[in-house]
Amino acid sequence: MKSLAELQAIKAKMQNKVNLRTSDDVNAVRVVVGMATCGIAAGARPVLNAFVEGVNEAGLNDKVAVSQTGCIGLCQYEPIVEVHQNGEKVTYVHMTAEKVATVIEKHLKGGKVVAEFTAQNG
Amino acid sequence: MDHLDRAPIGDMSSTLVSLIQANDKIRFIYRHSTDKGEFLLDTDELAAQLEDVPLSEPAVLNWIGEYIKENLEDIQGGII
Numbered sequence: 161m162k163s164l165a166e167l168q169a170i171k172a173k174m175q176n177k178v179n180l181r182t183s184d185d186v187n188a189v190r191v192v193v194g195m196a197t198c199g200i201a202a203g204a205r206p207v208l209n210a211f212v213e214g215v216n217e218a219g220l221n222d223k224v225a226v227s228q229t230g231c232i233g234l235c236q237y238e239p240i241v242e243v244h245q246n247g248e249k250v251t252y253v254h255m256t257a258e259k260v261a262t263v264i265e266k267h268l269k270g271g272k273v274v275a276e277f278t279a280q281n282g
Numbered sequence: 283m284d285h286l287d288r289a290p291i292g293d294m295s296s297t298l299v300s301l302i303q304a305n306d307k308i309r310f311i312y313r314h315s316t317d318k319g320e321f322l323l324d325t326d327e328l329a330a331q332l333e334d335v336p337l338s339e340p341a342v343l344n345w346i347g348e349y350i351k352e353n354l355e356d357i358q359g360g361i362i
Contacts (some may be wrong), residue, residue, distance in 0.1 A: 162326070162348055162349040163355075164328075164331050164343060167328060167331040167342070167345060168331060170331060170332070170342055171331065171332050171335050173341075174339065174341075175333075195300065195304070205296060205300065208303070210340055212343070216340045227304060228300070274292065
């Protein structure tokens with residue numbers, strides 16, 4: 161049975177970790193997952209969960225903020241993930257939980273955009 | 283659930299976790315009552331236990347998801 165006491169245990173564990181928030185960092189990265197009905201219907205929830213867990217495990221919590229947004233207007237490309245950094249935006253389309261690992265590794269950690277996952281124009 | 287006009291509510295546990303993940307400063311009060319009992323979730327209570335730790339912390343979100351799932355199964359079980 162889950163008890164509120166377990167939250168105390170989580171809190172105690174957190175005291176040992178330094179938890180910086182990204183508010184002032186100019187280089188902070190924002191990962192935005194489309195979570196409107198189009199997104200959720202296309203399977204954005206596992207993508208969001210994969211990002212939250214992946215960023216946490218990679219130890220990038222102080223540099224990367226994962227948030228949700230509404231309908232971006234490209235419903236046929238959902239699940240969509242936008243990565244904002246230094247005023248620039250990369251849009252990943254047709255995301256899946258499996259692709260999230262690649263994006264975290266190559267883009268968030270390595271700094272290189274994963275071109276195959278972005279929208280192709282023309 | 284047997285009634286034609288009563289559609290299934292869906293996965294409340296994941297829905298609430300998604301809401302809390304994106305809005306950890308908003309107080310959510312979720313009350314679910316059935317013939318078997320009642321479940322009340324008040325995020326302020328959880329925040330009081332956690333003090334400085336935000337509700338959007340992954341370990342906390344996991345806990346909340348399982349907490350809701352367990353309690354709803356106790357009072358309702360099956361498809362809600």
